[in-house]
Amino acid sequence: MLKGSKRYFIPIILVLIVLGTAKVFGWPWSIDMWEQPSIKPYELPLPYPPYSISTDGTIVDLGPRQKFEAITQNPVSPTNASLVKGENLFKTYCAPCHGPEGKGDGPVIKKGFYPVDLTSPGTQARTDGYLYAYIQYGGIVMMPSYRESISSNQAWNVVNYVRKLQGKLTATEETSQ
Secondary structure, X not given: OHHHHHHHHHHHHHHHHHHHHHHHXXXXXXXXXXXXXXXXXXXXXXXXXXXXXXXXXXXXXXXXXXXXXXXXXXXXXXXXXXXHHHHHHHHHXXXXXXXXXXXXXXXXXXXXXXXXOOOOHHHHOOOHHHHXXXXXXXXXXXXXXXXXXXXXXXXXXXXXXXXXXXXXXXXXXXXXX
């Protein structure tokens, strides 16, 4: 009997090794990096369920932008000096995208980016604080933040110059000291 069981012992061990190896390689950890729960290329994300809200209901604070948008009057009076400083800064930071007259026709338009026309009625209706917040904190989509490049006072000078381009400054405001 012992002799017969030895004869079957080695094949049984080999079968167990093969089955055990197949079982080990069948575990998910061998393909975790290949089959991820992430979205695959060319695969659409799952749609949100109806009436779903992506947050826990808290109101997101967008930072100081909201505080500045409420400012209707520019704290820097539009003197000739302010307008000259604003024009120089506008030519440096704004004209490449918005164009020299603020019409959104700067050289960047050739690259497929379409900046806002600063002389449009929609932009003219915005408050001075709104323009200031865009200059300092950047736009929502493409406009960069210039907070690190220009000071707060300089940004208000640019707002004065934009208002001049829009034709919203009167001669008395322009020349007042």
